[in-house]
Amino acid sequence: MPNLVDELKTAGVAANTISRLKSASYTTCETIVLVSPKQLAEDCNLSLEVAEKVRLQARKLAEKTGFVNKEGITALDLLKRKVTRFTIGCEGIDRLLGGGVRTGVITEFAGEFRTGKTNLSSQASVTAQLPIEKGGLGAGAVYIDTEGSFRAERVKGIAERFGLNPTEALKNILYFEVFNTRDQIDTVKRLFRIVPDQNVRLVVLDSMIQHFRAEYPGRENLATRQQRLNLHLQDVKRLMRGFDCAFIMTNQVQAQPDGLPFKEPTKPTGGNILFHASDYRVMLKKGKGDARIARILDAPDLDSNIEVAFRITEQGVEDVSAEDEKPSAEQVESAQAV
Ligand SMILES: Nc1ncnc2c1ncn2[C@@H]1O[C@H](COP(=O)(O)OP(=O)(O)OP(=O)(O)O)[C@@H](O)[C@H]1O
Ligand SMILES: [Mg+2]
Structure with missing residues (x-):
């Protein structure tokens, strides 16, 4: 407490x-x-x-209350400290994140347009509400939207899928649309009161950098932009650490300038400031057909060699099972006919 x-x-x-x-x-x-x-x-x-x-x-x-320890603690005590995670409702993404979305740190979903960033964030704002015994945090969520892309009707369908009352699930998401960096910064500051008052354990910011990029264009504004972004991220970190709250942010990608063959063609925006702030950085890509691929780009303690596939459906974000990846009977038949 x-x-x-x-x-x-x-x-x-x-x-x-x-x-x-x-x-x-x-x-x-x-x-x-x-x-x-x-x-x-x-x-x-x-x-x-x-x-x-x-x-x-x-x-x-x-x-x-043990939040700080003047005399230090042993590494064994540190190891015993409970790490809290909640399910995002997609087994592959949970596995990728080492067992779900962690509280007290920043999880970033970066990717091109329509790779599923908003869908994953929306689903998380529902699954965080699940009771602890069902893998949730048993708490509410805040959704800060910079792009006006959050869809309440989508939340309804996702809530039904996870056995939550849709009206209750909608009531437990506090939504803020922010139109510029001033709004965004002030909203996060306001959360220091709202998070403890309303039992919020997940904050979503979709997307972190969009307004900063629009308001501070070009090289000449880069230093000011990064300085302002840095202060904002310090507030975010303090909020998560102070209240042991999960934080999901989305991010766009930009082309990698040097184009070396072993490099990814794109990287998340926001430069070093965002890179250092983000604890778990997940890169999303479009896969075959309607599949999407997620992979860890940077995380202190996770295997970055695994890739998982997921799909966006009427019910939200779902796993692509091995069964789904097998060709259908018709596909096999037509392949044999050739
Ligand atoms: N009800 C639905 N059923 C199936 N697919 C859907 C449904 N709603 C949205 N989608 C799919 O979700 C995809 C968009 O995903 P999402 O909005 O999460 O992407 P994003 O990464 O946030 O994109 P952006 O960068 O534009 O914000 C689209 O390809 C769309 O077809
Ligand atoms: Mg989006």
Whole structure:
């Protein structure tokens, strides 16, 4: 359970300071611990001295719940720490991700248009709601849409497939359409209040970079764009770490400039900043027929040699079984006839 900032009152932090913390999206002691005193002072308009004191008190409270460990922990304890994952409702993608979408980290789905990024994100916002015993997180989701491509009617069908009440599933997804980077940044800041209040454990951002690319075009704006994107990603990381929430973002791809033969023809956009922020980077491609292929492009602890196939249907994202890949009786017959 997170320690709410109001608890800092008992540690002698002034009410005025607490309200400044809250309005700058520092709603819990855990989210304070994750930034430097300097950052805290800047964000909340506090003196460095006050920020240092606040952070120290926040840390003491966060130590009580084991969020931070002053004395360190053994590697064995670290190993025993429970990693939470939830199913995306497609066995192949779950396997690729080492058993499902992890909380506390960023999972990125990158790919060309129509490779299934929005479908996978929409399905995740339903499967996250499944009870824990069915592989879900038993919690709500937030969907931040930069492209207006989220379809509520699609959620209905997906919910039915997973045995959830469609109306309840729709109610448990809080949807934000954002029109520019300002909206996007402010929405993530607002989530520091919404996530704990509404029991949200998954945040989707579809797509992360689109508005940044549109608002900061060309080489001349690249440095400013990346700086702004970096600050935004720091907020995202703090949100996930602070609330142990899963975060799925989608990303477009761009051509690889040097075109070396062993290189992929495309790579995810966003440069080094996004590359470093993304913990699990999944590349999606179009496969044979209506199949789509997913592969790990970058992950600290996952096998990048596996590729899995999936398909987008009326019911959402489904596995392509070996049975599906076999030619049909008619196909065999016509091949034999040739
Ligand atoms: N009800 C449905 N039944 C079958 N296929 C569907 C259905 N709805 C959407 N699709 C397929 O999903 C694909 C689009 O997938 P999706 O929107 O997830 O792609 P995307 O990677 O998000 O693309 P973009 O880059 O344009 O945002 C299309 O090829 C479409 O045919
Ligand atoms: Mg999309």
